[in-house]
Amino acid sequence: MDRQRLKKIINISILSALSFILMLIQFPLPFLPPFLMLDLSDIPAFIGFIMFGGLGGTMIIVMKIFLYGILMASEPIGPIANLLAAFSFLLPVFFFYARSKSSKSLIYGFICGTLVLVLAMSVLNYFVLLPAYGLIVDQTDIINNLKVVVTAGIIPFNVVKGIILSIICYVIYKKAIPVFTK
Template sequence: MIRNSSQTKSSVFATSSMVKIGMLSALGMILMLLDFPLPIFPSFLKFDLSDAPAVIGAFAMGPAAGVMIEFLKNVLKIIVRSNTGGVGELANFLVGVAYVLPLALIFKRWPSKKGVIGGSLVAIVSGSFFAGVLNYFVFIPAYAVVLGYPVDAFVSMAAKINTAVVDLRTLVLFAIVPFNIVKGIVVAVSGVVLYRALRPLWKM
């Protein structure tokens, strides 16, 4: 059974915790740089495991640590390399928080296998929902402005993969939301596996 390491005497802002947060943030940024497209989704949707370090930090040090890792990794990414004028990093942060925060809060309340499973399911739903809403109203239009592409260009790219995509609404429903469901599942599994493997380090 996974035990909640956030219930330790040290605060999330203790020196040792801040070092771990910094390391996980740097790892998250590196994983963002190693993104790649999946053949079943349009090429502008890049897959990465950068939320996994935030999941690990949230399990080990609590919700605040998970949110901080999401924030810092995106700040580092903007400093090192941003191809979207910060739009991609803002999207990654907000959707990442929508994913990590409910997972961390549920695990903090129920630090058990059931808490992990339940928290992961809620996180996948929450992250996918907010990804859909934010992309529809904010991020796809913002990408269009920053990159100089019309919204229809994104729709056309997605339609080449999935003919059900005919407009922005169906782009969100049949590409962005499914993409985030797949990503959420992979991140949850990898985050739990890595946390269990690295658990001895959190006691140092």
């Protein structure tokens, strides 16, 4: 194994561990359902997508979810939702960025990523994730009020999450990525 490949594997591993640690630091957003917890664990995956491409970023997300799933999760729906949300947000960001590698394309990616995050998680939560979560943790009030939970909880949560992640990731892109690549 050459030095560059080993360095890449080590960096992806470090970013995965950092992503897992950031996933443990969760906080609720005011006025939203308490089961919707914001974490910043997608930031190391963003760095991985920018520095190592699609496979590197994907590995960071998958390793984060794997670690969280085996060490911390009491039910599978939360980690699955986090995995789907990470890909919903970051794949459009990476797609736009990979086309021209500019700040402008990255901003378009953040806008598209936020829109995809909101749309995908709204649909997935309405039809799959919330009904499954409601059955697993015996929350029939969630199952009986899916429209309200999605429109008053899931949609605003993912809009705020997309905006927060976009701002932080953009600052990291402008300030930290140039340092990391040297």
